[in-house]
Amino acid sequence: xxxxxxxxERNKRFNAFTDSNHRFNIAPNLLDRDVSADCPxxxxxxxxxxxxxxxxxxxxxxxxxxxSRCVIGWAVSNRMKRDLAIRALKMGxxxxxxxxxxxxxxxxxxQGGFNRSSQHRRSYPV
Numbered sequence: 001x002x003x004x005x006x007x008x009e010r011n012k013r014f015n016a017f018t019d020s021n022h023r024f025n026i027a028p029n030l031l032d033r034d035v036s037a038d039c040p041x042x043x044x045x046x047x048x049x050x051x052x053x054x055x056x057x058x059x060x061x062x063x064x065x066x067x068s069r070c071v072i073g074w075a076v077s078n079r080m081k082r083d084l085a086i087r088a089l090k091m092g093x094x095x096x097x098x099x100x101x102x103x104x105x106x107x108x109x110x111q112g113g114f115n116r117s118s119q120h121r122r123s124y125p126v
């Protein structure tokens with residue numbers, strides 16, 4: 001690219017979506033960057049990404065099952081709200097029906113915080 005004088009033109013300024021300075025309860029980091037899982041439905045991880053389309057920005061929430069590395073839940077919206085993360089999680093629960101004790105890990109972003117901890121073990125219906 002440099003040899004041919006090609007450069008990237010950025011249309012959008014970088015925006016940090018994760019708000020780590022919130023007053024929600026913060027759970028201890030049980031995953032601690034260990035993304036291995038010995039059996040299915042032991043550990044799930046979720047995140048939200050923004051995707052640029054010709055019609056504007058979309059937000060994609062994804063839930064991964066860490067044993068198989070498969071996407072088990074996802075949702076798309078033009079707004080990054082709590083409902084986006086909840087819809088992806090509900091899809092994963094409906095597909096996999098995890099037993100009590102399945103760890104669901106997300107970052108501490110405001111949209112996925114669900115007004116409580118950033119990760120929890122499955123013990124109640126969503």
